[in-house]
Amino acid sequence: MRVPRQAAPPSADASAPDPSPAPPGPLSAWTPQHWPLAPDWQPLWRAFLASPAGLQLGQALQAQLDAGSFVYPAQPLRALALTPLDRVRVVILGQDPYHGPGQADGLAFSVLEGQRVPPSLRNIQAELQREFGRSPKGASLEPWAQQGVLLLNTCLTVRAGQAASHAQQGWECFTGSVLQACAAHGRPKAFLLWGRQAQATAQGAAQQGAPQHLWLRANHPSPLAARRPPQPFIGCGHFGLVNRWLQAHGEKSIGWC
Numbered sequence: 001m002r003v004p005r006q007a008a009p010p011s012a013d014a015s016a017p018d019p020s021p022a023p024p025g026p027l028s029a030w031t032p033q034h035w036p037l038a039p040d041w042q043p044l045w046r047a048f049l050a051s052p053a054g055l056q057l058g059q060a061l062q063a064q065l066d067a068g069s070f071v072y073p074a075q076p077l078r079a080l081a082l083t084p085l086d087r088v089r090v091v092i093l094g095q096d097p098y099h100g101p102g103q104a105d106g107l108a109f110s111v112l113e114g115q116r117v118p119p120s121l122r123n124i125q126a127e128l129q130r131e132f133g134r135s136p137k138g139a140s141l142e143p144w145a146q147q148g149v150l151l152l153n154t155c156l157t158v159r160a161g162q163a164a165s166h167a168q169q170g171w172e173c174f175t176g177s178v179l180q181a182c183a184a185h186g187r188p189k190a191f192l193l194w195g196r197q198a199q200a201t202a203q204g205a206a207q208q209g210a211p212q213h214l215w216l217r218a219n220h221p222s223p224l225a226a227r228r229p230p231q232p233f234i235g236c237g238h239f240g241l242v243n244r245w246l247q248a249h250g251e252k253s254i255g256w257c
Contacts, residue, residue, distance in 0.1 A: 078106025
């Protein structure tokens with residue numbers, strides 16, 4: 001089995017790549033050194049690629065690609081390209097990318113413009129409508145990312161047609177370290193943890209930085225869980241809570257819609 005190539009260190013004058021627009025289609029190859037990424041995330045990414053979990057993930061994905069499998073999205077690190085570490089104000093943690101053709105754009109819960117709104121995003125829009133009397137016009141959540149909302153999935157890739165197909169293959173180690181970096185770095189942040197998987201992944205970061213941050217938990221916004229106890233997503237009020245908390249800390253609120 002081929003061992004994936006390692007990322008080369010960025011030059012000293014490396015600047016943030018332009019990750020927009022999100023490319024349609026599946027991932028073409030395991031070439032993580034070429035994936036757009038904000039400079040302040042690069043040390044964390046390089047360390048992960050060199051770790052046993054990173055090597056294992058690279059081998060597994062390369063084997064799937066060599067076998068002709070479709071893997072989404074085309075740009076797995078897009079959330080970390082659009083939202084540098086030093087600009088993160090809010091973290092929304094999902095599970096894994098949408099697994100249908102042309103859906104995933106590298107941001108949790110977001111889809112490419114022109115795509116049909118998936119059920120989870122539809123429930124997010126419904127909660128925004130309930131809170132603010134309006135919801136985003138489009139299906140892409142890129143405007144949130146540009147305001148400092150890190151839209152991170154627990155797993156950053158998925159095999160076509162197979163939800164959670166890349167769970168427990170190494171991604172959780174990386175996204176867990178991303179959350180810990182967010183908890184340790186800079187300003188206080190709001191963490192929105194939707195679903196058991198997100199809450200389990202964030203446990204280490206929550207223990208590390210709990211006193212200064214806002215930690216909000218609810219069920220996943222999927223139709224299977226959004227209205228069920230113990231913490232229904234519909235009615236959770238997280239978006240308004242985050243804006244009030246940001247304003248109380250001298251931060252500008254997020255334009256959710």
